[in-house]
Amino acid sequence: MVKIDLKNLKVEARKEIKKTDNLKDLDEIFKKYLGKKGEITRIFNSLKKLSPKERKKLGEGANLVKREVEEMTKERAKELQEELRKQKIEKEKIDVTRPGKKLEIGHLHPLTLVQREVEEIFQSMGFSVIIGPEIETEWYNFDALNIPKDHPARDMWDTFWLRNNQKIPNPKSQIPNKSQILNFKSQKLLLRTHTSPLQVRYMEKHQPPLRIIVPGRCFRHEATDASHEIQFYQLEGLVVDKDISGANFKAIIEEFLKRFFKTDIEIRLRPSFFPFTEPSFEIDIRRKKGKWVETMGAGMVHPKVFEAAGLNPKNWQGFAFGAGLDRLAMLKYKINDIRLFYSSDLRFLKQF
Numbered sequence: 322m323v324k325i326d327l328k329n330l331k332v333e334a335r336k337e338i339k340k341t342d343n344l345k346d347l348d349e350i351f352k353k354y355l356g357k358k359g360e361i362t363r364i365f366n367s368l369k370k371l372s373p374k375e376r377k378k379l380g381e382g383a384n385l386v387k388r389e390v391e392e393m394t395k396e397r398a399k400e401l402q403e404e405l406r407k408q409k410i411e412k413e414k415i416d417v418t419r420p421g422k423k424l425e426i427g428h429l430h431p432l433t434l435v436q437r438e439v440e441e442i443f444q445s446m447g448f449s450v451i452i453g454p455e456i457e458t459e460w461y462n463f464d465a466l467n468i469p470k471d472h473p474a475r476d477m478w479d480t481f482w483l484r485n486n487q488k489i490p491n492p493k494s495q496i497p498n499k500s501q502i503l504n505f506k507s508q509k510l511l512l513r514t515h516t517s518p519l520q521v522r523y524m525e526k527h528q529p530p531l532r533i534i535v536p537g538r539c540f541r542h543e544a545t546d547a548s549h550e551i552q553f554y555q556l557e558g559l560v561v562d563k564d565i566s567g568a569n570f571k572a573i574i575e576e577f578l579k580r581f582f583k584t585d586i587e588i589r590l591r592p593s594f595f596p597f598t599e600p601s602f603e604i605d606i607r608r609k610k611g612k613w614v615e616t617m618g619a620g621m622v623h624p625k626v627f628e629a630a631g632l633n634p635k636n637w638q639g640f641a642f643g644a645g646l647d648r649l650a651m652l653k654y655k656i657n658d659i660r661l662f663y664s665s666d667l668r669f670l671k672q673f
């Protein structure tokens with residue numbers, strides 16, 4: 322009979338099982354001893370050739386070793402699984418104290434911010450915010466404002482004319498009546514060069530006393546530079562009542578500028594000329610002794626404008642102004658080139 326050293330077999334198996342560091346190898350070791358052709362299985366298979374006495378002795382010993390190898394394998398498998406679990410947890414661990422990734426969210430354009438702030442200030446002073454069409458007729462943009470055809474004053478506004486037969490501008494807030502539609506059809510159309518047409522449009526439909534502002538985009542066919550764009554934003558203001566003077570204008574505009582810039586600014590009124598105001602002036606602004614910036618045109622509403630809107634100039638007085646929103650924004654944020662507003666340059670826009 323072949324002498325089988327069960328003790329040594331057990332020692333060997335234990336060594337191998339302890340040494341292994343992964344479940345796959347452990348499985349191989351198990352098969353090496355207890356698989357179909359495993360060393361312990363082979364002992365069991367050989368038992369039938371032995372005498373009953375030897376069979377009993379070896380059988381019992383082999384059974385013992387078998388149970389121990391099974392036990393050791395189970396134990397080691399548990400340990401390895403636990404190690405794996407720990408490694409996985411370590412890998413998946415989230416440090417909740419780490420600062421998160423910043424999501425890029427959009428924000429408002431500086432000109433929108435300025436427009437909203439300006440609207441709020443004027444609303445708090447009792448003004449209503451009105452909007453109107455960017456495509457305008459020659460009548461509202463010029464004639465109704467006392468700028469007849471062939472009048473040299475038209476040269477003040479270099480105009481983008483539209484080809485005839487354009488659709489009639491029809492913003493929901495200002496649905497034109499039949500006579501206006503007929504008027505539109507016979508009118509040349511243009512991109513409005515200022516927000517002043519809204520003075521007449523509004524007074525046609527609303528009886529004074531009234532206080533409105535009109536923020537909106539304007540267009541001029543002119544060369545661009547650091548303070549001029551072909552498209553820009555204006556803020557029209559109009560106040561009409563029985564007894565309105567230039568002093569009212571000055572008080573309101575000073576109050577607005579104080580609240581808008583939140584710091585002391587200087588304003589300078591220069592005599593000027595607009596066909597739709599008499600007298601007319603231009604307002605320059607500067608901060609901290611800096612450069613004067615021409616910011617708005619203004620004046621007392623001309624009698625012809627009241628007449629064009631169907632109001633009797635003998636009954637009403639008013640002042641109006643047209644400020645450049647871009648210029649106000651430039652002064653507020655110390656921006657030295659208006660073109661930056663329209664450049665879509667994120668390095669610039671992200672600062673607001």
Ligand code: YSA
Pocket residue numbers: 514515516517541543548549550551552553554555595597598615616617618619620621622640641642643644645646647648659
């Ligand atoms: C005057 C009297 C009133 O009773 C009412 C309104 C006005 C203003 C008049 N409608 C007008 O457009 N005057 S203006 O040609 O001098 O422009 C007014 C302001 O718009 C300027 O002071 C400037 O701030 C801005 N502006 C004009 N052209 C611009 C411009 N801003 C940027 N780019 C341009 N090309």
